[in-house]
Amino acid sequence: PVDLNDPRMIIVLTQIFLDSFESVFPNSTVPKTLVSKCANKKHGDFQCSGAMPAFASLKKSGGLPDGINSPQQVAQAVVAHLGADHAVLSDLSTQGPGFICFRIATSYLQHQVQNLVGKSLPKPNIKPQQCVVDFSSPNIAKEMHVGHLRSTIIGESVCRVLEFVGHKVERVNHVGDWGTQFGMLIQYLQEEYPDFSENMPNITDLTEFYKCAKQRFDEDPEFKKTSQLNVGKLQSGNEAFLKMWKILCDISRKEFQKVYNRLDVTTHEFGESFYNDKIPAVIEEFQKHGMISIEEGGAKCVFVKGAKIPLMLQKSDKGYGYDSTDMAALKYRLQAIGAQRIIVITDFSQGDHFVMCNQAAHDIGWVNAGQRLQHIGFGTVQGEDGKRFKTRSGETVRLVDLLDEAVSRMENSLLQRIESGKANITKEEVHEVAEAIGYGAVKYFDLRRNPTSNYKFSYDGMLDTKGDTAVYLLYARVRFESIMAKAKAEHGVDVEELIKNGEKIVLGHPSERNLALQLHAFGDTIGTTLDDLFPYHICEYVYNLSIAGSEFVTNCRVLGSEEMKSRLLLCHVTTMAMRQCFDLLGIRHVKRI
Numbered sequence: 358p359v360d361l362n363d364p365r366m367i368i369v370l371t372q373i374f375l376d377s378f379e380s381v382f383p384n385s386t387v388p389k390t391l392v393s394k395c396a397n398k399k400h401g402d403f404q405c406s407g408a409m410p411a412f413a414s415l416k417k418s419g420g421l422p423d424g425i426n427s428p429q430q431v432a433q434a435v436v437a438h439l440g441a442d443h444a445v446l447s448d449l450s451t452q453g454p455g456f457i458c459f460r461i462a463t464s465y466l467q468h469q470v471q472n473l474v475g476k477s478l479p480k481p482n483i484k485p486q487q488c489v490v491d492f493s494s495p496n497i498a499k500e501m502h503v504g505h506l507r508s509t510i511i512g513e514s515v516c517r518v519l520e521f522v523g524h525k526v527e528r529v530n531h532v533g534d535w536g537t538q539f540g541m542l543i544q545y546l547q548e549e550y551p552d553f554s555e556n557m558p559n560i561t562d563l564t565e566f567y568k569c570a571k572q573r574f575d576e577d578p579e580f581k582k583t584s585q586l587n588v589g590k591l592q593s594g595n596e597a598f599l600k601m602w603k604i605l606c607d608i609s610r611k612e613f614q615k616v617y618n619r620l621d622v623t624t625h626e627f628g629e630s631f632y633n634d635k636i637p638a639v640i641e642e643f644q645k646h647g648m649i650s651i652e653e654g655g656a657k658c659v660f661v662k663g664a665k666i667p668l669m670l671q672k673s674d675k676g677y678g679y680d681s682t683d684m685a686a687l688k689y690r691l692q693a694i695g696a697q698r699i700i701v702i703t704d705f706s707q708g709d710h711f712v713m714c715n716q717a718a719h720d721i722g723w724v725n726a727g728q729r730l731q732h733i734g735f736g737t738v739q740g741e742d743g744k745r746f747k748t749r750s751g752e753t754v755r756l757v758d759l760l761d762e763a764v765s766r767m768e769n770s771l772l773q774r775i776e777s778g779k780a781n782i783t784k785e786e787v788h789e790v791a792e793a794i795g796y797g798a799v800k801y802f803d804l805r806r807n808p809t810s811n812y813k814f815s816y817d818g819m820l821d822t823k824g825d826t827a828v829y830l831l832y833a834r835v836r837f838e839s840i841m842a843k844a845k846a847e848h849g850v851d852v853e854e855l856i857k858n859g860e861k862i863v864l865g866h867p868s869e870r871n872l873a874l875q876l877h878a879f880g881d882t883i884g885t886t887l888d889d890l891f892p893y894h895i896c897e898y899v900y901n902l903s904i905a906g907s908e909f910v911t912n913c914r915v916l917g918s919e920e921m922k923s924r925l926l927l928c929h930v931t932t933m934a935m936r937q938c939f940d941l942l943g944i945r946h947v948k949r950i
C-alpha cells in the first residue's frame with residue numbers, strides 16, 4: 358500500500374510503480390530503485406526504468422504474456438494500467454527503450470503545498486534512534502583552526518538534521534584534553550605562576566603559553582625530564598596535578614565556547630580524559646578475546662584485518678594514547694549511551710584510524726546488527742594559492758580572526774548599502790545583520806560542497822551577493838518577505854489573515870507549478886541527507902528553491918494581481934521553507950537587509 362502522506366516523493370512514486378508492475382506483470386521482477394528524476398525535463402519530472410528489467414525477467418522465465426514482445430510494450434501496459442487520471446501522476450508517456458516518463462499531477466502538488474501553509478516542512482515518518490555525533494573536538498591549549506571549523510560547522514548541521522526528523526542526538530565534543538603536552542604545560546605553569554593556586558593566572562592566550570612551554574621543553578633538558586614525569590603523575594590521578602590540568606583546560610574551554618556562541622553551536626564535552634578510567638577494562642576485554650598481541654617494548658596492540666598498522670591500546674611506557682581513548686569511547690557510546698548510529702567528523706587523514714577502530718569494535722562483538730558506525734572525513738581548506746590555508750606570515754589562521762574578518766567585510770558592504778539608500782536597516786542594526794550574514798556565509802561556503810572535497814577559502818567568493826552563497830540566499834528570502842510586507846502596507850492584505858481564513862493556493866502559471874514541485878522536493882532532500890549526512894544536499898535544495906522562487910516572482914506579478922492571495926501564500930511557504938533550510942544548516946535568517 359502506498360502512504361501518500363510520506364513526504365519523500367521518490368518513495369511514494371516507487372511504491373506506485375512497484376504496485377502497478379505487480380498487478381500487470383505479477384511474474385516479473387523489478388529492482389527497488391526504479392524511479393529517478395527525468396533526464397530530459399521536456400518529457401517529465403520523473404522517470405521509471407522498471408520496464409526493461411521486467412521484460413528481461415519475463416523473457417528469461419518464459420512467462421511473457423501474449424502480445425508483449427518488447428520492453429516498450431511492458432511500459433505501455435503499465436501506463437495503461439495507471440490510467441490518465443491518476444491521483445499522483447500525470448502526462449505519462451513511454452520513451453526510448455521503455456522508460457516511462459511522467460509529471461506529478463498538479464492537483465496533487467497543489468494539495469501538498471496547501472498542507473504547508475501556516476505549518477513547517479514535513480518530516481518523514483521514521484523510527485527515532487539514539488545517535489552520537491562526535492564533532493568539533495579541538496585540542497586544549499592549541500588554537501582552534503580552520504580544520505576544526507569544518508568539523509564544527511558540518512557537525513552542527515548533521516546534528517540539526519538528525520534532530521529535525523526526531524532522532525535523539527548526543528553532541529559529543531571529544532576534546533583533546535589528555536595528551537602528553539600537559540606535562541610541559543603544567544611544568545611551565547608552575548614556573549611562571551608559582552602562586553597559581555591562590556591567584557588564578559590570567560592567561561588569555563593559551564596558544565602563546567603553549568609556544569613558550571614548548572620552547573622551554575626543547576631548550577632545557579631538565580625541564581623536559583620533569584615534564585615527562587609530570588605526564589605519569591597526572592594520568593595516575595595526582596590531586597595537585599589534576600588541579601593544574603583543570604586550570605589549563607578551563608582557559609581553553611572558555612575560548613572554545615566563545616567560538617561556539619558566535620556560531621550557534623551546542624556541544625557536550627566528553628573529552629579524552631573522560632575515558633581514562635575506562636581503558637583498563639577495554640584492554641582486558643580484548644585480552645580475554647585473545648585479540649591482543651604484545652609488540653616490542655611491551656606495547657599492547659590489536660591487529661585488524663586489512664590494516665597496515667595495529668591499534669595500540671597501551672604504549673610500551675604503559676601510557677594510553679589516541680587509539681586507547683577511541684576504543685574506550687566506542688564501547689561507551691555503543692553500550693552506555695546505547696547509540697544506534699555513531700558519526701565521527703574529522704579531517705580525512707584520520708579515516709584509516711576510524712576504519713580500524715570500527716572494525717575492532719565489530720570483531721570484538723560490540724556492534725549489534727542495527728548499529729551503524731560512520732566516519733565523515735572532510736578535505737582541507739586551502740588558501741587562494743591552493744596550498745594549506747595560512748596567514749600572510751605563514752601561520753595557521755586563527756578561527757576567531759577569520760570570523761571577525763567575514764563580519765567586518767559584511768559590515769562594510771552593509772554600510773555602503775545604507776549610504777546608497779538601498780538598505781532597509783539602520784546603522785545600529787548593521788553589526789547584528791553582518792554577524793548573521795558573515796557567519797552564514799562562512800558556513801554555507803563550506804557546507805555547500807561534498808565534505809570530502811578540498812576547497813579554496815575566499816572571502817570574496819563567500820560574500821558574493823550573486824551565485825550560490827548564503828548572502829544571495831538571505832537576500833532572496835528577504836525579497837519574499839518584503840513582497841509580503843508591501844501587500845500588507847500597500848494593499849491591506851495580511852498573509853497571517855489569509856492563513857487564518859484558509860485561503861487556497863492555486864497553481865496556474867508554470868512557474869508556480871515549478872516552485873511547488875521544488876517545495877515538495879524537500880522530503881526527498883531530507884531522505885538523501887539522512888543517509889550520507891552530507892549537508893550539501895540541503896544547500897543544493899535551498900539554492901534551487903530560491904531560483905524557482907525568483908523565477909516565480911519575476912514571471913508572475915504578485916502585488917495587485919488577481920491571483921494575489923494565492924501568490925502571497927506561495928511566497929509565505931517559500932520563506933518558511935528557506936528558513937527551515939537555514940535552520941538545518943545553522944544559518945541565522947534576517948528579516949530585513
Ligand code: ARG
Pocket residue numbers: 491493494495496531532533683686701702703
Ligand atoms: N582532537 C582531534 C583533532 O583535533 C579530533 C578528535 C576526533 N574524535 C575522536 N573520537 N577521535 O584532530
